[in-house]
Amino acid sequence: MTVDAGGPGLAAQADLPEDAAQWSARLRRAGVSAFPPGRLLPDRQPAYVASWIYVFGALTLAALALVVLSGIVLAIEGPTWWHLSRVGLFVNSMHLWSVELFFFFMVVHLWGKFFMAAWRGRRRATWITGVLAFVISIAAAFTGYLSQQNFDSQWIGTQAKDGINATGAGAFFNVLNFGQMLMWHILLLPLAVGLLTLVHVLLVRRRGVVPPFAPDPGDLVVPDGAGTAGDIGVDGTVGR
């Protein structure tokens, strides 16, 4: 790292030749190369994205934001508040129903992407991070049932323990240990879901939204002079 004793401002000294080999400069170049601003936050999407089925990823993100926000309020106020006060019961219900919506939207998003074979075009990592986020979200939801601090959570814990112990996971994941389940629910699993979601969205930005399958050339009827099936671009646009 070089130390500057004054002189020109930071903007002026950026990209000085002697700094090019530093890790900060290399990381910055790699970041800008992988995610130029126009790709990170684009103003337009390809024509094929104009379908309701492409909305469910964003809806899932919105529901996740509501899950996290309501969870933060619950963490601040505590179980007596969420069980007894009117506002607490409301926020508690909002936490539950935003999770219901989160899974609802995520499953519709999953079905849409499955039938589009959304792993095409070097998008395997996008698919896999989505799968992992889905599976870890289920674990996060289940530990939420164990963290309610009521008879329901005690009942669920006692019903779950034999199944969990039968898998061997009970050695380090004890569903009867409330403190452990609460930490998994409010720290470890949300952290994992959040990071996976971030990587998932960044990969969508990097690789782009998956285009629909190109139609079979024999099935495509185009008027004379309007081009042929061979004019279908890699982004799925036809003759544009």
Add this chain to the structure above:
Amino acid sequence: MMRIPQELVGRAAQAVIDLNGPGRYVHWGFIQISVANLVVICLMVVVFVAAILVPFPRHGGDDR
């Protein structure tokens, strides 16, 4: 303005969906599923089909 007592609203909601009791289940061969879960799955299928079939609104004259 007339205010509707909260208890009345609560009772009306209970009349539509009564959650005060054991859950109802559908048995079909080896498949057993609660009615609540079945309703949610059916809703997801309906929303999925609608998302594919319902036209997406476009800006006038914008072909992108």
